[in-house]
Amino acid sequence: MKRDLLQVYFILGSNNTEEDPLYVLEEALKGGITLFQFREKGRGALEGVAKKQLAIQMKELCHQYRVPFLVNDDVPLALGVEADGVHVGQDDMSIHEVRKMVPSNWLVGVSSTNAEEAIQAKKDGADYIGVGPINSTNTKTDAKQPIGAEGLQEIRERVGDLPIVAIGGIRLGHVIRLVQSGADGVSVISAISQSVNPRTTAGAFLKHANYYSREQ
Ligand SMILES: Cc1ncc(COP(=O)(O)OP(=O)(O)O)c(N)n1
Numbered sequence: 009m010k011r012d013l014l015q016v017y018f019i020l021g022s023n024n025t026e027e028d029p030l031y032v033l034e035e036a037l038k039g040g041i042t043l044f045q046f047r048e049k050g051r052g053a054l055e056g057v058a059k060k061q062l063a064i065q066m067k068e069l070c071h072q073y074r075v076p077f078l079v080n081d082d083v084p085l086a087l088g089v090e091a092d093g094v095h096v097g098q099d100d101m102s103i104h105e106v107r108k109m110v111p112s113n114w115l116v117g118v119s120s121t122n123a124e125e126a127i128q129a130k131k132d133g134a135d136y137i138g139v140g141p142i143n144s145t146n147t148k149t150d151a152k153q154p155i156g157a158e159g160l161q162e163i164r165e166r167v168g169d170l171p172i173v174a175i176g177g178i179r180l181g182h183v184i185r186l187v188q189s190g191a192d193g194v195s196v197i198s199a200i201s202q203s204v205n206p207r208t209t210a211g212a213f214l215k216h217a218n219y220y221s222r223e224q
Pocket residue numbers: 017019045047049080081095096097098099100117118119120137138139148173175195
């Protein structure tokens with residue numbers, strides 16, 4: 009995959025904002041997010057037809073701005089809305105199962121908290137890994153212990169040039185250190201979804217991630 013896609017990877021579900029999620033997404037797209045993941049889970053999450061309808065609307069918005077649309081966990085939904093990829097964690101469908109089900113050009117991302125998981129994800133053919141949690145987060149109730157920039161750096165040293173996005177409790181002030189530690193970009197929910205100005209915030213994240221990005 010083009011690792012630039014990971015620079016500002018925004019994740020959103022309807023329960024991550026008090027605003028209209030489509031408004032928040034469009035503002036983030038205008039600000040310059042480079043990749044999007046629909047993650048509809050947790051308290052009050054939409055299900056069934058309502059979930060699919062929101063996914064379709066979000067995909068259409070992403071495509072207007074030429075940003076790939078990925079779905080978290082739910083591979084049948086991703087297939088049903090003709091997404092551009094999926095993200096799975098250690099407790100979700102395995103990458104082998106996912107690859108058997110989805111078109112060969114789809115992006116498949118895998119979560120990794122330590123070097124062993126990251127090395128396995130690389131062997132299994134992940135397009136990228138989501139490494140975290142970097143910091144503590146209120147957004148994911150079952151998040152593991154934070155690994156910090158040091159944990160990320162160790163994983164980078166063990167996986168060569170595998171594309172990496174850092175995730176978990178990331179704010180603008182963390183971006184430089186994370187890119188210096190080997191991340192190709194950062195993935196955030198609340199920093200953008202709860203910003204008073206998601207467009208400006210997304211733009212600021214892009215500026216930081218871009219300025220410090222490594223030679224490709
Ligand atoms: C980019 C990215 N990285 C990690 C995750 C977390 O996936 P997972 O561990 O499966 O947890 P849930 O998001 O499903 O609760 C992610 N979604 N995206």
